[in-house]
Amino acid sequence: MRLLSSAALRARLPRRAVLGATAATALATLQPARAAAAAAPRRVPPTARPARGAVPSDPEVARQVKAEFVHSWEGYKRSAWGYDELRPLSAGHNDFYLPGRTFGLSIVEALDTLYVMELDHEVKLAADWIEQHLDPAQDGDIHVFEAVIRLVGGLLSGHLCTGRAELLKRCRELTDRLLPAFTASPTGIPYTHVNLRTGAVSGTNPPLAEIGSNVLEFGLLSQLTGDSRYYDAAKRAYRAVLERRTSLDLLGTTLDTESGRWLDTASVAPNPPVDSFYEYLWAGGELFADQELSDWYRLLTDAVLRNQSERRHGRLLFTQVDAETGKVLGHGQSELGSFYAGLLGKGGNLDQGADYHRTWTALLDTYPLLPEAVDFTALQVTSPRNDLRPEYANSAFDLWRLTGDAAYKRSAYRYFRGLRDHLRVPGGYTVAADVTSRPVQLGDLTPGYWFAENPKYLYLMFADSPRFDQRGGLLSTEGKILRGAVRAK
Numbered sequence: 001m002r003l004l005s006s007a008a009l010r011a012r013l014p015r016r017a018v019l020g021a022t023a024a025t026a027l028a029t030l031q032p033a034r035a036a037a038a039a040a041p042r043r044v045p046p047t048a049r050p051a052r053g054a055v056p057s058d059p060e061v062a063r064q065v066k067a068e069f070v071h072s073w074e075g076y077k078r079s080a081w082g083y084d085e086l087r088p089l090s091a092g093h094n095d096f097y098l099p100g101r102t103f104g105l106s107i108v109e110a111l112d113t114l115y116v117m118e119l120d121h122e123v124k125l126a127a128d129w130i131e132q133h134l135d136p137a138q139d140g141d142i143h144v145f146e147a148v149i150r151l152v153g154g155l156l157s158g159h160l161c162t163g164r165a166e167l168l169k170r171c172r173e174l175t176d177r178l179l180p181a182f183t184a185s186p187t188g189i190p191y192t193h194v195n196l197r198t199g200a201v202s203g204t205n206p207p208l209a210e211i212g213s214n215v216l217e218f219g220l221l222s223q224l225t226g227d228s229r230y231y232d233a234a235k236r237a238y239r240a241v242l243e244r245r246t247s248l249d250l251l252g253t254t255l256d257t258e259s260g261r262w263l264d265t266a267s268v269a270p271n272p273p274v275d276s277f278y279e280y281l282w283a284g285g286e287l288f289a290d291q292e293l294s295d296w297y298r299l300l301t302d303a304v305l306r307n308q309s310e311r312r313h314g315r316l317l318f319t320q321v322d323a324e325t326g327k328v329l330g331h332g333q334s335e336l337g338s339f340y341a342g343l344l345g346k347g348g349n350l351d352q353g354a355d356y357h358r359t360w361t362a363l364l365d366t367y368p369l370l371p372e373a374v375d376f377t378a379l380q381v382t383s384p385r386n387d388l389r390p391e392y393a394n395s396a397f398d399l400w401r402l403t404g405d406a407a408y409k410r411s412a413y414r415y416f417r418g419l420r421d422h423l424r425v426p427g428g429y430t431v432a433a434d435v436t437s438r439p440v441q442l443g444d445l446t447p448g449y450w451f452a453e454n455p456k457y458l459y460l461m462f463a464d465s466p467r468f469d470q471r472g473g474l475l476s477t478e479g480k481i482l483r484g485a486v487r488a489k
């Protein structure tokens, strides 16, 4: 395995730069000509073969997945305990939110995964650390979206799994400190950052994912505390977006918090930085029986399917279009968008969901790991990284739960083998800089979401866990179990 030089590592496009991107930069990431790829685009052969190879029994796969999760968790504990993220090659750590400060992000991310895997000693260690050390009043401008989906969501699901009241208390305190991003806004569209100590807000250009991906966490907190301010703030933000849809019922990518104007008119759904905006409409309608959210989901999804779905080389994909005119702007697909297959299925478009999942599965015939971005016009990889992202496993999990089709288990197991064969290192699991090179070129980071997502989706597909209600369970965009955690006896 070849390692990246430190200069190359610094050049890695951080995930927040993608999620926090304007429509223009998001499109640049998706398009081959302007892509910030670490390697020249590679052609993807158009042939698609079904998933191959024998799959061990379900309990055996569950055992393997759990063992790999524990391997990475032990690496984090050994080298980065108490810090946000692990650098598994250098045995170092990474501050995710604020330089020189920690929120113990990976601990919060891991909490409910440890729980469903019945690693109870570790659950206690993690929850104790949070209660003793997580400081929600640190003096710094925190990224509101990343705090909500990761920390607020993690504390909520940790509370639901363990029943520990202190986790809910910490969650509420943190959310109260994030709330000015919403309440100080003249339009309801949140500011992107807030200083947790002073409440000062900043950042007036949130993309849609940052505007909408809070209704689950805030709604649940309102339910648990009886305080409606959280849900009200989330609904006001969604309403502000819906009021600004175009005559095609499409949305741009980024809004100005203070003027309420679109900063662009590119509809890049289901790619980042809008992805989970749509996910939370469906899930919010489901979790809170909120018909308004469900209606908004239907309206906007029908418009995306009508204006953006296209078939190229026999594969379903979603183009980027001008939200005012419907003119096609590009054919790039981000790996983050692969979650959409599961969402389409859950929202009632199962055929299109299964079809879009196949688009991504076909890439695994060519590469052992999914690349970060592909352009389907010329079938080229435009970003060859792999950031240990969970969206493909998330879709497989959703579609398997909906259909019971064993094909999703087969492709999920192949995907798991790819991760284990190429991204497992002695210190845990790490990102890749180039999945098209042989051997796969590695980076040095275990993103926090690894502990919340990939292993959890895979485990829950195979484990028949007594701690998760497969029928009623509902997970957030960060894989947090917000409904369906079964309390241990």
Ligand code: DMJ
Pocket (backbone or CB within 6 Å): 149, 276, 336, 389, 390, 391, 449, 477, 478, 479
């Ligand atoms: C996670 O933080 C969440 O899944 C988010 O919605 C976007 N994707 C990243 C991981 O890729």
